[in-house]
Amino acid sequence: MTAQRQPRKTQPPARNAAPIVPxxxxxxEHDRWRKTQPGKLGRGAxxxxxxxxxxxxxxxxxxxxxxxxxxxxxxxxxxxxxxxxxxxxxxxxxxxxxxxxxxxxxxxxxxxxxxxxxxxxxxxxxxxxxxxxxxxxxxxxxxxxxxxxxxxxxxxxxxxxxxxxxxxxxxxxxxxxxxxxxxxxxxxxxxxxxxxxxxxxxxxxxxxxxxxxxxxxxxxxxxxxxxxxxxxxxxxxxxxxxxxxxxxxxxxxxIEIEVLLAAATTARLGGDADQAGRLAALALNLSPPNLPEPMQQSCRVAAWALAEAGLSVPPTLRVIYDELPFPGDPPASESGQTAARQYLDSKDAAHRQLMLEVENDPDWELLRKAGVVLHHPLAALSWIARKAQSYALKKQHDLLQSAATLATRHHRLTTLGRLLPHLPANAERVLNFAQSLRQSQRRMPFLRDHEIWQDWTRSLRTAWARLEPEAIQDPEQLFILHETLHDREVTLLRILPLELRLLSLRHLHGRKQPSSLVQTLATEPRHMQQLEHQRQVELWSVAAELRERPELVGTVWISLVFRGDPAQGRYSLIVQGPAGRVIHHDRLRTLQTTPAELDWTPLWSVLSNSVKEVNAEASHILAAVDPTMTELPWASRLRETGLEASISFIPSLEWAFRVMRETSAPTHPGEYLLPENTTATLPDKPLPNGTCVLLPTAPQCNAGTRWTSSANVAEDEKPASQRSLQVGAHERILSAMPIVRGPLKEDLIRLCLANATRQFTAPDTALTEEQSAAFQAAPLSPPGDWLRYGV
Known part of the structure; x- marks a missing residue:
């Protein structure tokens, strides 16, 4: 009898393992728990x-x-x-x-x-x-x-x-x-x-x-x-x-500042010096006050590079070109270490590439053979430029030429400008320098340094004065030189969109670091390319404007600049009218009675004849001139030559060209303003929209003056004050007080023309009581001998 087969024992089916929690x-879950526990938790929890x-x-x-x-x-x-x-x-x-x-x-x-x-x-x-x-x-x-x-x-x-x-x-x-x-x-x-x-x-x-x-x-x-x-x-x-x-x-x-400075270095190594300047300027203006020492070292070196590019930095990092330390002392010495703190950033990849270039480039080799110590090569170029007029250097043309070549290659515009007047006279070199200055502004129209720009234009004037008058004959090339020497700060600001223009003007007087302008540029860096692809204004376009606009039939445009030191009297003149153009170069002599003053009489005759030649019916002159020339009695002197025409001074021909083409400008209600803490009886005559009248309750005023309007203010209320930026929002301004002229930050007229103002009228001296009363009786009809600015 066979035994019964026992049933096979089977394993229960295996359970699937629970999926692992990511x-x-x-x-x-930890973060949610932590948010439910406010404040600092105890050890037990x-x-x-x-x-x-x-x-x-x-x-x-x-x-x-x-x-x-x-x-x-x-x-x-x-x-x-x-x-x-x-x-x-x-x-x-x-x-x-x-x-x-x-x-x-x-x-x-x-x-x-x-x-x-x-x-x-x-x-x-x-x-x-x-x-x-x-x-x-x-x-x-x-x-x-x-x-x-x-x-x-x-x-x-x-x-x-x-x-x-x-x-x-x-x-x-x-x-x-x-x-x-x-x-x-x-x-x-x-x-x-x-x-x-x-x-x-x-x-x-x-x-x-x-x-x-x-x-x-x-x-x-x-x-x-x-x-x-x-x-x-x-x-x-x-x-x-x-x-x-x-x-x-x-x-x-x-880490943001570090990466932004590194991005500037990468752009510089890639050959885009303007982009490198943009990023470095943004980095330094964004940097917090308490940086660690290695990063402060990087910022100091970047600030020196920005001084060469004409861009501004916070006051704590500002570099004064003529106070830079000597770069040739041994690195181990105390003075050598001081120089290294200014010139050397060990983390900068561009420095390593530069040292390789120094070993193999013939221009650097020429400097080395001439005895120039190249511990800090670019600083050595700056030192050569500072000492270019010394007896030891001014006759070494090959050395100066090599230094200029290297400064151009590395985009050291301040160094190149200092070298330019000491190089053999060359028209192409002067024009290239002017183009470089204009291009630097076009590619970075923000955070410009006023003092460095003045240094550049002085160098350009001096180098141009060393050329023969006929060395540059092309009208468009002359126009570039004139426009570069005119008020580029005001012109540049007026070209910008209104929002960025206002931010740039606030940046001049702001104390907040970083300013609203810097924060806006950091949020949208493409704003820094605003003017990069904008068409340049050329002389032929100004001539076409005069021919095509009926309202300009009686207008002549004048551009007058000094070549070299104004005391030497060399000038260049462009007169453009509907019927043609006159270009004239000459030199004013000094008065025999007072040798320190120039004799302007020949200039008035040249101006009168030139204006009549290009427009026989000229009744209005738009004149872009050097600042010292606005103080001259233009209207009366031209009247003596037989030319009856009103004069308006403009920052530049490009400024007038673009302002005339502005189509949409904000219109503010007309208002009377007077300096803060002064009183006056407001005229009864209402003002048209866009017009502002500054009443004569102070001897003079400037950009720092605060203004009030007592209109629509109760007796027990203090009127709200306005700053110069708000005054400049009006299209037409009539001031019964003289305006203190000076740098853009301090000059009310320049600030207003850079903002939204098209015309600014003011006397050159304080008014008498009789003149003041006459003005208040007819504020919209100022005397003809007052100074007019704008179009």
């Missing part, structure tokens, strides 16, 4: 919370890695090596763990644990193996293709920073998420928070991406400086990513 979810988390996740290497790197409030515990934790996480079979470790890899790479080369190689080997090594490379996850592709890109950058294909891959990755994105703009990383939950927020990954781009560019430019022109826009993109990770109310962080 590290990002754990962090989000923190200990209980972290013990609960540790009990649940202490076996996970990605959790322990995050706790070690970012758990700022976690209780003290035995330190764990981030490298070991990262390697364990990368080797984990769980995708949620090894992808979380890859997201934390930028923080691991910044950890002090990587100070050892062996530890760093251990981590990179594990990362290389995880990415695929020589086998099939790892591909992005379908649940979050763009986010995981970005993490893979960061990993590739860590293991192979020399890979030139990284940039094209990153470009393709960003454009896949944002089709209209262009290099040099801020990318939108909104894809980061769609799909999977990551241990980093969008702002945190943006910051880490920016630092990775910054690090890769510095590595690649050090190895191959020739590639910098391609990498400069990426450096700018990195700064914009960093900029947007902080709120607008907070000051810029040190």
């Amino acid at each position: 590290l990002g979810t754990i962090i989000q 923190l200990r209980d919370h972290w013990q609960k988390l540790d009990a649940q996740h202490s076996q996970r290497p990605d959790y322990l890695l995050w706790r070690e790197l970012q758990g700022t409030e976690c209780p003290p515990q035995r330190k764990q090596d981030p490298v070991d934790l990262a390697v364990r996480a990368l080797k984990s079979p769980e995708p949620a763990i090894h992808w979380a470790a890859l997201a934390l890899m930028p923080d691991v790479m910044q950890s002090p644990a990587l100070a050892s080369v062996a530890r760093k190689n251990l981590l990179l080997d594990a990362l290389r193996q995880w990415l695929g090594g020589g086998r099939q490379p790892r591909v992005p996850l379908t649940a979050a293709p763009q986010a995981t592709a970005l993490l893979l890109w960061l990993g590739r950058g860590f293991i192979n920073p020399d890979d030139a294909t990284l940039w094209s891959d990153l470009n393709a990755l960003i454009q896949a998420a944002q089709s209209d994105w262009k290099l040099g703009r801020k990318p939108d990383l909104g894809f980061w928070e769609s799909g999977l939950v990551w241990p980093l927020t969008q702002g945190q990954i943006a910051r880490r991406l920016a630092l990775a781009i910054h690090s890769l560019i510095q590595h690649q430019t050090a190895a191959n400086p020739a590639r910098t022109s391609d990498l400069a826009p990426w450096h700018f993109t990195a700064w914009m990513l960093l900029r947007d990770t902080r709120t607008a109310q907070n000051p810029a962080r040190v």
Whole structure:
């Protein structure tokens, strides 16, 4: 009898393991708990919370890695090596763990644990193996293709920073998420928070991406400086990513200033000196007051470079060109160390490239053979320019020529300007310098330094005076020289859009650092390119305007500038009218009775004849002249020659050309204003819109004068005060007080013409009581001998 077969024992079906919780979810739960606990927590509450988390996740290497790197409030515990934790996480079979470790890899790479080369190689080997090594490379996850592709890109950058294909891959990755994105703009990383939950927020990954781009560019430019022109826009993109990770109310962080200065260096190495100046000026004007010493050193060197580019910096960083230390002392000496603090930035990649150039370039070799010490090569050029008129240098034409060539190559405009008057006279060199000055303004119309611009124009005048009068005969080339020497500050501001114009004017008097202008430029850097592609005004366009506009039939435009020192009397004159043009160069002699004064009589005769030649029916003259010439009695002297015409002084011909073409200007109600804390009886006659009358209740006024209007103000109320910026919003201003002239910041007339004013009328001397009463009786009809500015 056979035994009965026993039934086979079967195992119960295995339960599917619960899906592992993503590290990002754990962090989000922790953050939500922390937000429910206001203020600083006690040790007990923190200990209980972290013990609960540790009990649940202490076996996970990605959790322990995050706790070690970012758990700022976690209780003290035995330190764990981030490298070991990262390697364990990368080797984990769980995708949620090894992808979380890859997201934390930028923080691991910044950890002090990587100070050892062996530890760093251990981590990179594990990362290389995880990415695929020589086998099939790892591909992005379908649940979050763009986010995981970005993490893979960061990993590739860590293991192979020399890979030139990284940039094209990153470009393709960003454009896949944002089709209209262009290099040099801020990318939108909104894809980061769609799909999977990551241990980093969008702002945190943006910051880490920016630092990775910054690090890769510095590595690649050090190895191959020739590639910098391609990498400069990426450096700018990195700064914009960093900029947007902080709120607008907070000051810029040190890392932002560092990356922005590095972006300026990359642009300079790539051959774009104007872009380098823009970024460096923005960095220094954004910098917080208490920077660490290494960053202060970088800012000092950048401030010196900006002094060469004609851009302003905060007062604490301002560089006075004639007070720079001698750059030729031995580096180990005390004076040599002082020079190094001004000239040397060891982190500047451009300095390393410059030293390589010094070793191989024939112009630098000529300077070396002449005995010039090249510890700080560009500073040596500045020193040569400062001493160019000395007996030891002024006859060494080859040395000065080589210095000028190098200054041009490195865009050192202040140095080039100081050298120009001491080089052999050359018309092409003078014209090129004028074009360089104009181009620097077009490419960066903001944050210009008034004193440096005056230094440049003095150099241009002096160099032009050394040429023969017929050396430059082309009218358009002469027009460029004239316009460069006229009031470019006012002209430049008036060209800007109204909003940026007002911000620029407020920046002149503001004390806030950074100013609203700087913050606006940082928010939208493309504003700095406002004039870059704008068509220049040329002399032929002015002539066409005179022929085509019926209201200008009786108008003649005059441009008159001194060549060289005004005391020498050399001048250049352009007279343009509907019937043609007169160009005249001559020299005024001094009076025999007072040799210190010029005899202006021949000039009035030349002007009268020239005006009649180009317009026989001239009744109005628009004159762009040097500031000292506005004080001359133009109307009466021209009347003596038989020319009856009113005179209006304009900042430049370009200013008048553009103002006449303005179509939309804000119209403010007409108002009477008087200096603050003074009283006067307001005229009964109402004023048309856009008109402002400044009543004569003070001997004179300037840009610092505050104004009040007692109209519509109750007796017990104090009238609101206005500043010069508000006065300049009117199209027509009539002042019954003389205006103190001077720099733009202090000159009410120039500030108003730079703002929205088209015409400003004022007397040249204080009015008598009788004249004051006559003015108040008819404020819109000032005497004909008052000075008129504008169109």
